Amino acid sequence: MSLPAVSHPANPDAGAALPPSREAVEAVTQALAARFGNRLVTSLAVRQQHGHTLTWIPNQAPDAVVFPQSTEEVSEIVKLCAAHGIPVIAFGTGTSLEGHVNAPFGGVCIDMSQMKRIIAVHAEDLDVVVEAGVTRKELNEHLRDQGLMFPIDPGADASIGGMAATRASGTNAVRYGTMKDNVLALKAVMADGSIVQTSTRARKTSAGYDLTRLLVGSEGTLGIITEITLKLHGIPEAIAAGVCPFPSIKAACDTAIMTIQTGIPVARIELLDEVMIKGFNLHSKLGLPETPMLFVEFHGTDAWVKEQSERFGEIAADHGGGPFDWATKAEDRTRLWEARHNGYWAGRALRPGADTLATDVCVPISRLADCVDETKRDIEESGLIAPIAGHVGDGNFHTQPLLDLADPEEVARVQGFIDRLVKRALAMGGTCTGEHGVGQKKIKYLELEHGAEAVALMRTIKRALDPQNILNPGKIIAL
Amino acid sequence: MSLPAVSHPANPDAGAALPPSREAVEAVTQALAARFGNRLVTSLAVRQQHGHTLTWIPNQAPDAVVFPQSTEEVSEIVKLCAAHGIPVIAFGTGTSLEGHVNAPFGGVCIDMSQMKRIIAVHAEDLDVVVEAGVTRKELNEHLRDQGLMFPIDPGADASIGGMAATRASGTNAVRYGTMKDNVLALKAVMADGSIVQTSTRARKTSAGYDLTRLLVGSEGTLGIITEITLKLHGIPEAIAAGVCPFPSIKAACDTAIMTIQTGIPVARIELLDEVMIKGFNLHSKLGLPETPMLFVEFHGTDAWVKEQSERFGEIAADHGGGPFDWATKAEDRTRLWEARHNGYWAGRALRPGADTLATDVCVPISRLADCVDETKRDIEESGLIAPIAGHVGDGNFHTQPLLDLADPEEVARVQGFIDRLVKRALAMGGTCTGEHGVGQKKIKYLELEHGAEAVALMRTIKRALDPQNILNPGKIIAL
Numbered sequence: 001m002s003l004p005a006v007s008h009p010a011n012p013d014a015g016a017a018l019p020p021s022r023e024a025v026e027a028v029t030q031a032l033a034a035r036f037g038n039r040l041v042t043s044l045a046v047r048q049q050h051g052h053t054l055t056w057i058p059n060q061a062p063d064a065v066v067f068p069q070s071t072e073e074v075s076e077i078v079k080l081c082a083a084h085g086i087p088v089i090a091f092g093t094g095t096s097l098e099g100h101v102n103a104p105f106g107g108v109c110i111d112m113s114q115m116k117r118i119i120a121v122h123a124e125d126l127d128v129v130v131e132a133g134v135t136r137k138e139l140n141e142h143l144r145d146q147g148l149m150f151p152i153d154p155g156a157d158a159s160i161g162g163m164a165a166t167r168a169s170g171t172n173a174v175r176y177g178t179m180k181d182n183v184l185a186l187k188a189v190m191a192d193g194s195i196v197q198t199s200t201r202a203r204k205t206s207a208g209y210d211l212t213r214l215l216v217g218s219e220g221t222l223g224i225i226t227e228i229t230l231k232l233h234g235i236p237e238a239i240a241a242g243v244c245p246f247p248s249i250k251a252a253c254d255t256a257i258m259t260i261q262t263g264i265p266v267a268r269i270e271l272l273d274e275v276m277i278k279g280f281n282l283h284s285k286l287g288l289p290e291t292p293m294l295f296v297e298f299h300g301t302d303a304w305v306k307e308q309s310e311r312f313g314e315i316a317a318d319h320g321g322g323p324f325d326w327a328t329k330a331e332d333r334t335r336l337w338e339a340r341h342n343g344y345w346a347g348r349a350l351r352p353g354a355d356t357l358a359t360d361v362c363v364p365i366s367r368l369a370d371c372v373d374e375t376k377r378d379i380e381e382s383g384l385i386a387p388i389a390g391h392v393g394d395g396n397f398h399t400q401p402l403l404d405l406a407d408p409e410e411v412a413r414v415q416g417f418i419d420r421l422v423k424r425a426l427a428m429g430g431t432c433t434g435e436h437g438v439g440q441k442k443i444k445y446l447e448l449e450h451g452a453e454a455v456a457l458m459r460t461i462k463r464a465l466d467p468q469n470i471l472n473p474g475k476i477i478a479l
Numbered sequence: 480m481s482l483p484a485v486s487h488p489a490n491p492d493a494g495a496a497l498p499p500s501r502e503a504v505e506a507v508t509q510a511l512a513a514r515f516g517n518r519l520v521t522s523l524a525v526r527q528q529h530g531h532t533l534t535w536i537p538n539q540a541p542d543a544v545v546f547p548q549s550t551e552e553v554s555e556i557v558k559l560c561a562a563h564g565i566p567v568i569a570f571g572t573g574t575s576l577e578g579h580v581n582a583p584f585g586g587v588c589i590d591m592s593q594m595k596r597i598i599a600v601h602a603e604d605l606d607v608v609v610e611a612g613v614t615r616k617e618l619n620e621h622l623r624d625q626g627l628m629f630p631i632d633p634g635a636d637a638s639i640g641g642m643a644a645t646r647a648s649g650t651n652a653v654r655y656g657t658m659k660d661n662v663l664a665l666k667a668v669m670a671d672g673s674i675v676q677t678s679t680r681a682r683k684t685s686a687g688y689d690l691t692r693l694l695v696g697s698e699g700t701l702g703i704i705t706e707i708t709l710k711l712h713g714i715p716e717a718i719a720a721g722v723c724p725f726p727s728i729k730a731a732c733d734t735a736i737m738t739i740q741t742g743i744p745v746a747r748i749e750l751l752d753e754v755m756i757k758g759f760n761l762h763s764k765l766g767l768p769e770t771p772m773l774f775v776e777f778h779g780t781d782a783w784v785k786e787q788s789e790r791f792g793e794i795a796a797d798h799g800g801g802p803f804d805w806a807t808k809a810e811d812r813t814r815l816w817e818a819r820h821n822g823y824w825a826g827r828a829l830r831p832g833a834d835t836l837a838t839d840v841c842v843p844i845s846r847l848a849d850c851v852d853e854t855k856r857d858i859e860e861s862g863l864i865a866p867i868a869g870h871v872g873d874g875n876f877h878t879q880p881l882l883d884l885a886d887p888e889e890v891a892r893v894q895g896f897i898d899r900l901v902k903r904a905l906a907m908g909g910t911c912t913g914e915h916g917v918g919q920k921k922i923k924y925l926e927l928e929h930g931a932e933a934v935a936l937m938r939t940i941k942r943a944l945d946p947q948n949i950l951n952p953g954k955i956i957a958l
Contacts, residue, residue, distance in 0.1 A: 124736050124845035125874075167685040178683050180692070181660060194932045202841040203873040204657050205910035206646040206696055208917055208925055208955055209937045213659070213692030217685055234742045257603050263713045263779070265744070300742070301790075304783050311780075362681040366603035394682040395604075431684035438687055446687055453673045457944070458688045464943030465936070476687055 018105040018473055024084040025106060029064045031080055032108065039067040039114070050091050050109040052102040055357040056405055057441060062089055062103035067114045071187055071195055071226040074110060078224065079193030081108055081470055089472050090220040092162025093135060095154075097358055098439025100166065100219050104474040110224060112161050118142050119227065126232045127184055127201055132161025132225050139230075148232045151176040154435065155341050161225045166437040167217030171340065174260070174393030175267040175299070176233065178435065180216050187227035188215055191466040201229055214461075219437055220472035222465045236299035239267075240309045241333040242326030244316045246292045249273065249376070251319045253369035255294060256392040258315045260365070264308050268297040269393045270340060271368075273376065276387035276400075279346035284339040294321070294392070295340055297333070340389070347387045347400040354385075354402040359418055361425035362396035362434030371428055372397060375421055382417045396434030423448070438476045446476070497584040497952055503563040504585060508543045510559055511587065518546040518593070529570050529588040531581040534836040535884050536920060541568055541582035546593045550666055550674055550705040553589060557703065558672030560587055560949055568951050569699040571641025572614060574633075576837055577918025579645065579698050583953040589703060591640050597621050598706065605711045606663055606680055611640025611704050618709075627711045630655040633914065634820050640704045645916040646696030650819065653739070653872030654746040654778070655712065657914065659695050666706035667694055670945040680708055693940075698916055699951040701944045715778035718746075719788045720812040721805030723795045725771045728752065728855070730798045732848035734773060735871040737794045739844070743787050747776040748872045749819060750847075752855065755866035755879075758825035763818040773800070773871065774819055776812070819868070826866045826879040833864075833881040838897055840904035841875035841913030850907055851876060854900055861896045875913030902927070917955045925955070 032040040041047075047061035063086075068074045081088045087107025094101055103109065112133035119129040123146050130139060137157045139150050154163060154170040162168075164186065169178035176182065185199035198211035215223050246252040249271070256269050272280070272293045280286045294316070298308040305328065313324035327333065339346065348356055363371045372388060379386045379399070390397025399421065401414045422432045422445050432438075432445040447455045455477070462469075462477050469479055511519040520526075526540035542565075547553045560567045566586025573580055582588065591612035598608040602625050609618060616636045618629050633642060633649040641647075643665065648657035655661065664678035677690035694702050725731040728750070735748050751759070751772045759765045773795070777787040784807065792803040806812065818825065827835055842850045851867060858865045858878070869876025878900065880893045901911045901924050911917075911924040926934045934956070941948075941956050948958055 122843065122845060124740070125843040126740065127843070167683075167689075169683055173683060177660075180683075180689065181656075190932070190936065194935075196932045196936055197930055198933060200905075200910050200928065201843045201908045202875075202910040202913065203844070204646075204648055204652060204659075204841060204875060204913050206839075206912045206914050206916040207910045207921065207928055208696070208934075209701070209940055210646075210659065210689075210692045210696055211929075211933060211936060213689045214940075217687075217689055222688070234740050236742060261603070261605060261713050263715060301786060303786055307780060307782055360685075362683060364601065364604040364606070364680045365682070366601060396681075396683060426679075429680045431679050431681040431686045433685045434681065434683050435685050437685040442686065449679065449686055450690075451676055453669070453675045454677060454690060455687075456673075457669065457675055457690060460943050461688055461693075461940065464939050 018087065018469065020085050020106070024086055025063050028080055028084045028086045028108060032064060032066050032077065035076070036066055041065045050094070050101065050111060052099045053094055055097055056355070056411070057099040057102065060102040060104050062109035063106045065109045065111050067111050069114045071189065074189045074224055074226050075193045075195050077108065077110060078189050078191070082192055082468060085468055085470060087470050087473050088224065090161065090165065090224045092133065092159030093157065095156035095158050096162065096166060096439060097436045098441045100437060100439040100475060102440060104440070112159060115226065121146065122201070123148060125201060127229055128232055129227060129229045130160050131227055132159060134160050136160060136163065143232065147235050149235045150230055151233055152179060152182055160228050160230065164216050164225050164228050165219050167435070169435045171268045171270055171391060173391060174269055175265055180213055182231045183212055183216050183228055184231055185229040186212055186215050186225050188223035188225050190223045191468065191471050196223065217437070219439065219475050221462060221476050222471060224471070238302045238305040238328060239297060239299055239333060240305040240326045240328045241297040241336055242309065242324055243288065243336065244294045244296065244321050244324040245289050246294065246319070246321040249292050249372045250369040251321055252292045252294050253365070253392060255316045255319045255321055257365055259312055260393055262311065262315065264311055266296055266308070266312070266393060267299040268295065270295040271390040271392040271397065273372070273388040275350065275385070276343065276346065276389050279350045279387050280339050282349040283342060283346035286339055295336060343389050344400070347402065350385050350387060351402040355405045356400050356402050358436070359399045359421055360396070360433045360436040361421060361430055362394060363425050363428045363430030365395040367428040367430070368392060368395045368397070371425060371430070374424055375399060378417060378420055382413055384414065384417060394434065395430065440475060443476065443478050497566065497948065499564050499585070503565055504542050507559055507563045507565045507587060511543060511545050511556065514555070515545055520544045529573070529580065529590065531578045532573055534576055535834065535890070536578040536581065539581040539583045541588035542585045544588040544590050546590050548593045550668065553668045553703055553705050554672045554674050556587065556589060557668050557670070561671055561947060564947055564949060566949050566952050567703065569640065569644065569703045571612065571638030572636065574635035574637050575641065575645060575918060576915045577920045579916060579918040579954060581919060583919070591638060594705065600625065601680070602627060604680060606708055607711055608706060608708045609639050610706055611638060613639050615639060615642065622711065626714050628714045629709055630712055631658060631661055639707050639709065643695050643704050643707050644698050646914070648914045650747045650749055650870060652870060653748055654744055659692055661710045662691055662695050662707055663710055664708040665691055665694050665704050667702035667704050669702045670947065670950050675702065696916070698918065698954050700941060700955050701950060703950070717781045717784040717807060718776060718778055718812060719784040719805045719807045720776040720815055721788065721803055722767065722815065723773045723775065723800050723803040724768050725773065725798070725800040728771050728851045729848040730800055731771045731773050732871060734795045734798045734800055736844055738791055739872055741790065741794065743790055745775055745787070745791070745872060746778040747774065749774040750869040750871040750876065752851070752867040754829065754864070755822065755826065755868050758829045758866050759818050761828040762821060762825035765818055774815060822868050823879070826881065829864050829866060830881040834884045835879050835881050837915070838878045838900055839875070839912045839915040840900055840909055841873060842904050842907045842909030844874040846907040846909070847871060847874045847876070850904060850909070853903055854878060857896060857899055861892055863893065863896060873913065874909065919954060922955065922957050
């Protein structure tokens with residue numbers, strides 16, 4: 001069995017003591033097996049696949065994995081677990097990066113991969129209702145023929161439920177917003193198994209508390225998202241994209257600031273440092289000059305895309321950047337964004353055989369150049385290789401330290417670097433996580449970022465909505 | 480005294496019984512007078528000005544009005560009221576429409592009008608930090624020299640705190656979103672007097688529960704908003720606006736749908752029915768043909784605004800609308816939007832001497848034409864005059880029934896009409912309020928819209944965050 005080594009003090013205020021007893025776990029597992037047959041799996045391999053499998057966070061497997069096919073089945077499972085005080089952990093595609101799907105107290109993992117219905121596409125209203133297990137690529141595949149798209153793109157082909165639960169975003173949040181801005185309504189199963197519909201398909205409402213946004217980003221700790229109503233967009237008539245080199249990180253950041261301030265509705269504007277560009281060249285053979293770069297994309301009509309591109313080129317030139325080459329050919333764009341999305345592998349190409357992980361701070365854009373510059377100095381002083389890629393329009397950037405996880409000294413060095421990076425971003429008025437979420441690993445920074453009163457308020461909400469602490473315990477809030 | 484005729488059953492689950500005892504009210508009033516001097520007012524006239532003063536909802540005045548000058552003073556006031564179980568009601572400019580600022584259980588009104596500091600403008604980051612009493616016009620006046628604007632425009636010159644508390648929006652939400660989309664962070668005083676900062680100035684974050692969105696739209700029932708960090712936008716280089724007549728409501732709605740689906744980023748797109756146009760002609764001498772109309776506005780560069788306007792004109796013509804006359808002259812635009820904003824008075828011009836009030840349903844845009852058509856039939860069958868104006872890009876529209884409040888039969892007829900209108904919108908997948916909020920009058924529709932489980936969840940949140948039920952009691956949630 002994989003019950004955790006981590007001990008959790010029994011806390012009567014937080015409901016049932018965790019971990020639950022073996023008897024309770026077995027009672028629930030047997031009841032689920034009787035109800036769900038071979039959709040309840042307890043083999044070690046499958047359980048471990050449903051713990052955290054990426055980065056250096058240790059795998060903490062659940063006791064069992066169940067594959068529901070409807071919201072009502074999720075409700076049944078949660079009611080059963082609630083009756084026995086057993087943790088329930090929702091699982092999408094397992095691409096989260098901070099230990100979100102680990103089961104530190106064991107319990108039942110609810111795998112959403114058999115909930116893949118696209119329930120209704122409302123083309124006139126530019127919205128769609130999907131089950132939580134649909135992935136963003138599956139959704140876009142389904143929408144393409146109708147000239148529609150769901151733009152939020154965190155890189156991984158994550159499930160829509162998981163994206164909502166972590167408040168995901170990615171390269172084009174600068175234009176289209178994050179999941180917080182693109183979820184109109186949710187259906188969710190609460191800690192007592194009740195099913196809540198948070199809102200309607202109306203584009204806006206002032207009818208009561210914003211339950212939708214309370215659940216978006218709650219990482220399965222307040223409710224289990226089973227259905228999502230999303231905003232859609234028409235596929236743009238014209239798209240232009242290109243790369244622009246800069247003499248410095250600051251010149252690239254200042255160009256991004258001016259681009260946004262001028263009102264150019266840039267669809268993507270990605271900062272890559274010279275180390276990351278080197279990785280791209282090694283991995284994707286892009287043949288780019290190894291200097292800081294902006295990768296940009298514009299959406300609109302032919303004329304408008306041309307005007308945006310030309311204006312951006314002028315702003316870049318004013319800051320010593322360029323030449324800016326932009327292309328409207330789909331294959332050129334695809335090559336560019338594939339390279340960007342393969343950043344993880346490109347980074348690893350810089351130190352073959354090394355492990356890696358991702359950081360995720362976000363600062364006000366005016367502080368971005370300072371934050372990146374100080375971070376690069378820290379990387380150098382720490383003797384690390386750590387390429388940088390940033391969603392510069394939002395002030396969000398990732399470093400990707402390369403390390404040997406078997407070397408404790410190197411692990412400690414990287415941990416020290418990440419700790420300084422987070423504190424640097426917080427000191428600049430930023431956040432410890434722009435889009436990856438808190439999971440297990442960022443809990444320790446929450447109070448530093450939000451203050452004790454705000455974290456106490458989050459804790460009050462968690463306790464009120466999940467008095468037994470069975471919904472993804474050990475994530476976001478330390479009870 | 481104006482303590483309420485409404486009786487409220489003492490409910491131990493919901494904390495202290497309301498209304499509070501006279502002794503408690505007097506103890507608090509005396510303590511506030513000692514602390515705040517002439518910033519504590521108990522005269523009947525001032526108290527009545529701080530109850531609901533618009534529409535037909537009866538005025539329910541607080542016991543006292545206090546004018547704090549800082550978040551810390553608000554915290555002091557709330558702590559004092561909490562210690563005595565006295566209600567506290569936050570007050571901005573008093574322009575809310577559903578009885579939001581009424582004091583059905585008496586208590587202390589916190590008037591934010593002496594909290595008008597614009598704390599910091601961050602031009603590079605396109606954000607601003609303001610105190611809750613700053614109005615949107617005051618803010619835009621302050622920003623103009625820097626080429627910046629805060630676009631959300633509910634018509635009234637409301638306070639930013641009040642706009643956040645009601646999740647306000649208005650004519651240009653179709654382009655710039657509602658308050659939910661434009662508040663980056665809040666400072667708020669909670670029911671125990673603690674001060675919470677909900678987030679940072681980072682453009683996006685996944686760091687914990689979305690306390691910002693939980694407070695936006697909570698109408699002072701979960702916390703008292705004292706400071707707001709808002710997103711800003713650059714003032715567009717070019718603006719074009721114009722009016723376009725249509726043969727029918729449906730043709731106008733279909734034009735709006737196609738405009739948005741095509742990806743034209745229209746900044747405003749307002750539907751006016753022929754009755755409202757008649758009111759405009761009477762009140763503002765616009766000389767328009769009395770047929771359904773769209774008033775539209777486009778923001779961008781000269782070339783882009785021209786392209787948007789021409790494309791919109793083509794779409795309108797395809798639906799039998801037009802001619803579409805658009806102008807880029809500021810004085811023409813001002814005349815147009817002044818007429819639109821004076822809709823309240825224009826409506827009243829249709830029946831001089833009559834009283835009026837506003838409805839606020841919002842439906843998926845594909846149902847808007849049906850909803851407006853059925854509503855117009857209902858208006859006719861009910862023998863009412865009720866012009867219609869709608870934020871058609873969001874599916875939100877207002878009717879403005881004209882009536883004599885002294886005539887009980889007419890009041891009953893209008894109440895019946897409003898009830899049918901709300902139920903019609905809900906049956907079409909819409910909401911009872913797109914932007915005005917719940918206040919006192921929409922409480923009865925919340926369960927019909929959201930279901931018993933979602934309302935129970937809202938009640939759980941309210942009880943957890945305000946166990947004594949002292950924050951604006953009697954609004955949003957019936958405890």
